[in-house]
Amino acid sequence: MLALAAGMFALAPWMxxxxxxxxxxxxxxxxxxxxxxSAWMFMVAAITSGVASARFxxxxxxxxxxxxxxxxxxxxxxxxxxLVTGPLWARKAWGVWWxxxxxxTSSLMLFMIFVAYLLLRKYGGPGxxxxxxxxxxxxxxxxxxxxxxxxxxxTFHPLTSVVPTLPVEMGIPLWYCVTAFTLLFIVLLRxxxxxxxxxxRVEALYLLEDES
Amino acid sequence: xxxxSLVLCVCLSVLPFAAFAQQPPxxxxxxxxxxxPGEQIPALPLIxxxxxxxxxALLGYVWTIGRRLQKVEAELADLESRGK
Numbered sequence: 001m002l003a004l005a006a007g008m009f010a011l012a013p014w015m016x017x018x019x020x021x022x023x024x025x026x027x028x029x030x031x032x033x034x035x036x037x038s039a040w041m042f043m044v045a046a047i048t049s050g051v052a053s054a055r056f057x058x059x060x061x062x063x064x065x066x067x068x069x070x071x072x073x074x075x076x077x078x079x080x081x082x083l084v085t086g087p088l089w090a091r092k093a094w095g096v097w098w099x100x101x102x103x104x105t106s107s108l109m110l111f112m113i114f115v116a117y118l119l120l121r122k123y124g125g126p127g128x129x130x131x132x133x134x135x136x137x138x139x140x141x142x143x144x145x146x147x148x149x150x151x152x153x154x155t156f157h158p159l160t161s162v163v164p165t166l167p168v169e170m171g172i173p174l175w176y177c178v179t180a181f182t183l184l185f186i187v188l189l190r191x192x193x194x195x196x197x198x199x200x201r202v203e204a205l206y207l208l209e210d211e212s
Numbered sequence: 213x214x215x216x217s218l219v220l221c222v223c224l225s226v227l228p229f230a231a232f233a234q235q236p237p238x239x240x241x242x243x244x245x246x247x248x249p250g251e252q253i254p255a256l257p258l259i260x261x262x263x264x265x266x267x268x269a270l271l272g273y274v275w276t277i278g279r280r281l282q283k284v285e286a287e288l289a290d291l292e293s294r295g296k
Contacts, residue, residue, distance in 0.1 A: 009267075009270075013263070027259065030259055031259055035262070038266070077269070077273055081269065084262070084265050085262040088259075091253060091258060092258055188273070191278075191281065194281065195277060195280055195284060198284045198285060201288055202287050202288050202291060205288070205292070209291070209294070
């Protein structure tokens, strides 16, 4: 699966290059082909972390904590992609790097929630797993707000209606990139979760060794 | 009194015209046809930065996961061999 995702990423520049330029934004809109899938994976990662945290908190599943932490780290990774590529696109399309509208501000908030979540998990000491789970749930609650924000508040940002109305020659590279990012997300989530579960096994073995 | 009112009315109606007439010609707004291409923000460096950042960050992240996984699995193998 990693090889497939890597292969799709290697071919992505050709797919994106084949897409036509946009009438008002010109060439710079091509940042969209990596920006939009990154933003989707950012939200998917936040939801995954929130759902796994709920399983950990309410169903007492210790393995779910590993999934939550892995997805939390991916939320920061894909959030960074979104928050770096977005301003690069905005600088040319809007004339400014950043505007404090509902979409951009709430996305930055979600990113900061997950950065705080990772810091809490690393330096929080005993009980940080449960506190962190609450934080991830709070982050997940932010996701629907981010998604609909462009439709309810005035903004320069493209609306959610852009994706279904894209012409075919722009839609094909976009869905290709969405597929590549989804595969990548699954691969990274599995790798990162495996790391967390192996760490849990190491800790359990150390505890066993101390007891004996 | 009437004469004073008349003078005041004339002054008030003439002043705005005088104010507009005294404004220097504005040089801030340049018609699109006259824009020098070199002054526009080039798109290519922005696109290259966006895609370059994602590629470098992704490769770096995959490398760190691989390294961390290797370290933990070596530690796990060591602990398991000690336990036997």
